[in-house]
Amino acid sequence: MEQTLQAHIQLPADLDVKYALLPGDPARVERVKLLLDDPVDLAFNREYKSVLGTYQGMKVLVISSGIGGPSTAIAIEELTRIGIEGIIRIGSCGSLHPAVHLGDVIIATAAVRDDGASKAYVDSAYPAVADLDLLIYLRSIAETERIPHRLGIVRSHDSFYTAREEQLTAYWSGNGIIGSDMETATLFVVGALRGLKTASLLNVVVGPDEGMEEGVRQFVSGEAATKQGEQNQIKLALSAFHAWHQAKGGE
Ligand SMILES: O=P(O)(O)O[C@H]1O[C@H](CO)[C@@H](O)[C@H]1O
Numbered sequence: 001m002e003q004t005l006q007a008h009i010q011l012p013a014d015l016d017v018k019y020a021l022l023p024g025d026p027a028r029v030e031r032v033k034l035l036l037d038d039p040v041d042l043a044f045n046r047e048y049k050s051v052l053g054t055y056q057g058m059k060v061l062v063i064s065s066g067i068g069g070p071s072t073a074i075a076i077e078e079l080t081r082i083g084i085e086g087i088i089r090i091g092s093c094g095s096l097h098p099a100v101h102l103g104d105v106i107i108a109t110a111a112v113r114d115d116g117a118s119k120a121y122v123d124s125a126y127p128a129v130a131d132l133d134l135l136i137y138l139r140s141i142a143e144t145e146r147i148p149h150r151l152g153i154v155r156s157h158d159s160f161y162t163a164r165e166e167q168l169t170a171y172w173s174g175n176g177i178i179g180s181d182m183e184t185a186t187l188f189v190v191g192a193l194r195g196l197k198t199a200s201l202l203n204v205v206v207g208p209d210e211g212m213e214e215g216v217r218q219f220v221s222g223e224a225a226t227k228q229g230e231q232n233q234i235k236l237a238l239s240a241f242h243a244w245h246q247a248k249g250g251e
C-alpha cells in the first residue's frame, strides 16, 4: 500500500530514522550531504528540502526549515509524526557579544521567546531550553575537537528590517544574550511540548559590530570564517547525535 506523505515535508512514516539536522537554508542541506555516507535525496517541497544518509553507521535525516517560527513549527510537528526523536538546528545567527566572532559556533542553552510561533502554542512563561543531554555531548565534543564555541542564551526574533532592530540588539546584548536567530525558540518550545530532544548550533555570520544585512550578504557570498563555522557546526551536530546513539546502545 502507498504510504501517506506528511503534508508539507512530503516524507513517509517508514524512513526508520530518529535524528534530524535542521538548517534554515535549503542550500545548506546540500553541504551537509557531502559529509554523509550513502546520501539519498528525498523531497523538496516549498522550503523543506530533505536528504537521508548515514554517519558512522547511524541513520540521519537533514531537512531545511525555511526562515522563521511558523515553518519551523510545521517541520517539527511533521518530523515527530514520522518518528524523529531528536532535532539539532544548524543555523546562522548574529553575535550580540563582543567576544563572539564570525565563524564561532554558539551552543544555545536557552532562547528569548521573541518569536510568534511558540506563543501560539503555550504561555510565554514556559521556558525555551535545550535538552541537557545533548548540551553535555555538544560541549564535550566542541572542547575535544577544539571548535571555537560559546554556550549561552540566544534571542529568536520575527523581524529583520524594522526601524527598531539596532535598539533591540543593544537591549538584549545589554542583558547578556549572546546571539540572535529566528528559529531556536520555536524549536525548543515546540520540541519540548512534543517530547523531543532538541539543541541549536548557530554559526555566527554577523559580527558584534556589524549590520545584520551586510553580515548575511557576506555569508551567502562564501566568507571564509563563516564557511568554516558551518563545517564545524555540522560535524559537531553529527558527532553529538552519534554520542547519544551510542549511549542508547546503537538503538
Ligand atoms: O541560516 P538560517 O539557518 O536560515 O538562520 C538564520 O538566517 C535567516 C535570516 O537570514 C534566519 O532563518 C536566521 O535564523
Ligand SMILES: O=c1cc[nH]c(=O)[nH]1
Binding pocket: 092, 093, 094, 095, 180, 181, 182, 206, 212, 216
Ligand atoms: O541578528 C541576526 C543576524 C543574522 N540572522 C538573524 O536571524 N539574526
